[in-house]
Amino acid sequence: MTGVxxxxxxxxxxxxxxxxxxxxxxxxxxxxxxxxxxxxxPILTCLLDALSPVCRLQVVKRLTDLLVHRxxxxxxxxxxxxxxxxxxxxxxxxxxxxxxxxxASNERHGDSVRDNIVARSGNTDVHFIYLDLASLASVRxxxxxxxxxxxxxxxxxxxxxxxxxxxxLTEDGLTLAMQINYFGPFLLTxxxxxxITKTPSSRIVNVSSKLYxxxxxxxxxxxxxxxxxxxxxxxxxxxxxxxxxxxxxxxxRLHGTGVTANFLHPGCSLxxxxxxxxxxxxxxxxxxxxxxxxKTPREAAQTTTHLAVSAEVEKVSGCYFRNCKAMKLPEKVRxxxxxxxxxxxxxxxxxxxx
Ligand SMILES: NC(=O)c1ccc[n+]([C@@H]2O[C@H](COP(=O)([O-])OP(=O)(O)OC[C@H]3O[C@@H](n4cnc5c(N)ncnc54)[C@H](OP(=O)(O)O)[C@@H]3O)[C@@H](O)[C@H]2O)c1
Numbered sequence: 228m229t230g231v232x233x234x235x236x237x238x239x240x241x242x243x244x245x246x247x248x249x250x251x252x253x254x255x256x257x258x259x260x261x262x263x264x265x266x267x268x269p270i271l272t273c274l275l276d277a278l279s280p281v282c283r284l285q286v287v288k289r290l291t292d293l294l295v296h297r298x299x300x301x302x303x304x305x306x307x308x309x310x311x312x313x314x315x316x317x318x319x320x321x322x323x324x325x326x327x328x329x330x331a332s333n334e335r336h337g338d339s340v341r342d343n344i345v346a347r348s349g350n351t352d353v354h355f356i357y358l359d360l361a362s363l364a365s366v367r368x369x370x371x372x373x374x375x376x377x378x379x380x381x382x383x384x385x386x387x388x389x390x391x392x393x394x395x396l397t398e399d400g401l402t403l404a405m406q407i408n409y410f411g412p413f414l415l416t417x418x419x420x421x422x423i424t425k426t427p428s429s430r431i432v433n434v435s436s437k438l439y440x441x442x443x444x445x446x447x448x449x450x451x452x453x454x455x456x457x458x459x460x461x462x463x464x465x466x467x468x469x470x471x472x473x474x475x476x477x478x479x480r481l482h483g484t485g486v487t488a489n490f491l492h493p494g495c496s497l498x499x500x501x502x503x504x505x506x507x508x509x510x511x512x513x514x515x516x517x518x519x520x521x522k523t524p525r526e527a528a529q530t531t532t533h534l535a536v537s538a539e540v541e542k543v544s545g546c547y548f549r550n551c552k553a554m555k556l557p558e559k560v561r562x563x564x565x566x567x568x569x570x571x572x573x574x575x576x577x578x579x580x581x
Contacts, residue, residue: 299326299536303379303426305419307358307412308387310334312498313434315344316528317384321535322348329377331358331369332387360387360411363399363577370418379426380419382535385412385470386434390500391459394452401576402452404459408466410577413473417579424484428541431477431488432534435470437549440557442468444565446572468559469569471547475556476566478545487544489534494550495520496527 275283299321309318309330322328322344330353334340337355344353356372359365373380388408397406416423416431423429442464445451449469453461470490477488533551534540546553547560560566574580 299324299381301325302381303327303329303377304382304384304535305329305331305373305380306384306386307331307360307415309344309384310337310340310355312500312524313493313496313527313531314384314386315340316525317386317531317535318353319344319347320528320532321382322350322353324536325350326382327352327354329354329356329373331356333357333359333361358387358415360407360415361397361403363406363411363414366411366414367418370415373419374422377422379429380422381426381429382432383416383419383423383430384432384434384531384535385416386432386531387412388434388436388463388466388500390463394458399577401450402462404462405450405466405469408463409469409473410573412470413573414577414579416473416477417574417577424481424486427485429486430535431474431481431486432531433470433474433488433490434493434531435474435490435547436463436467437492438464439468439471440464440559442466442559444468444472444569446565446568449569449572450576469573471557471560472562472566472569473573475545475560475563476570479563479566480570481544487540487542489540489544489546489548491530491534491548493527493530494522496522496524498524498527 275286278286302325304318304321304326306314306318306321306328308314309328310332311334314330314332318328318330328344328350330337330341330344334355337357341353341355345351356369357365358369389404393403395403397403399406399410401410412433423431441461444465452458453465455461474488474490481488530548530551534548537551540553543553545556547556548554
């Protein structure tokens with residue numbers, strides 16, 4: 228974390244001091260005078276005293292920056308769907324704070340998105356991982372790679388999602404929207420739990436939607452496609468309700484481990500998730516809605532970032548957030564038995580314990 232940076236700063240400062248001391252021993256006037264001036268005083272204070280007021284201000288600003296804004300140095304973060312919309316903004320923000328950021332999605336141009344985040348954040352420790360949540364094999368392979376390559380995982384952001392998924396089954400025999408939005412993240416989280424729980428104070432942030440209110444969870448028909456003209460939309464609502472219930476059960480299972488799990492509604496933002504016709508999107512929607520009703524993707528990413536980094540929520544788990552505030556746990560999600568049962572049934576679908 229910040230410690231890494233401070234240690235290196237203090238290390239450099241003490242090396243300079245030792246060198247000055249050596250030169251002063253060899254009799255060089257200026258070094259001798261400086262070493263005398265420093266005697267018995269903290270190195271940093273002496274260094275600051277020796278600077279002009281403007282330089283001093285810059286050094287203090289830089290140190291504050293390291294302490295406050297770049298406090299994720301040394302931490303590892305995984306953002307699914309970090310290549311677009313809200314996920315992209317989340318990943319860029321966490322990169323700006325100095326974390327090692329892994330962005331995972333099925334985007335073919337993932338490496339160029341990674342380059343954008345590097346350019347924006349000035350952090351080169353950003354990496355693209357190909358992940359197709361519609362394939363359990365892909366999820367397993369990504370989890371295995373992360374566990375093999377990373378020493379820790381401080382923040383897992385399950386952000387990737389699709390709204391109007393095509394109907395039909397995946398190669399795993401699961402309905403597409405449910406697999407991308409729920410079964411895939413469920414398996415990924417379950418497989419990553421060993422590395423997450425061994426990382427102190429780690430956090431799991433699940434991006435749901437307030438549309439979970441329109442969802443239903445019928446354990447007998449969990450993988451049964453919705454029918455009718457609103458089937459894709461309702462499948463989305465079901466999957467987001469499952470994400471909420473999964474978070475509540477995760478928080479219960481992780482109680483006492485120091486790991487937190489929360490879910491959120493980011494707010495409405497005109498991202499690729501709506502896949503609207505380009506003309507309507509560019510002209511009509513942007514002028515009429517973005518300005519007055521919708522959030523920009525960056526604004527929509529704020530609740531995710533809040534849950535990922537804020538000290539305020541360090542010990543908060545199993546909660547629902549909107550606009551960076553904890554909301555009363557929705558009625559539909561308060562059913563702890565349902566959450567437990569859903570975990571059990573989902574486990575059977577994806578064979579988590581295999
Ligand atoms: N925007 C809103 O108004 C809104 C409202 C409520 C909730 N949300 C939630 O916010 C989250 C982010 O959505 P967004 O608005 O930022 O949408 P977005 O711009 O479409 O981003 C979705 C991300 O998920 C990735 N993804 C899609 N299918 C995937 C798959 N099979 N495997 C791996 N990654 C996949 C996408 O990758 P590709 O770029 O390759 O497709 C993209 O990076 C979603 O969970 C969504 O449900 C959004």
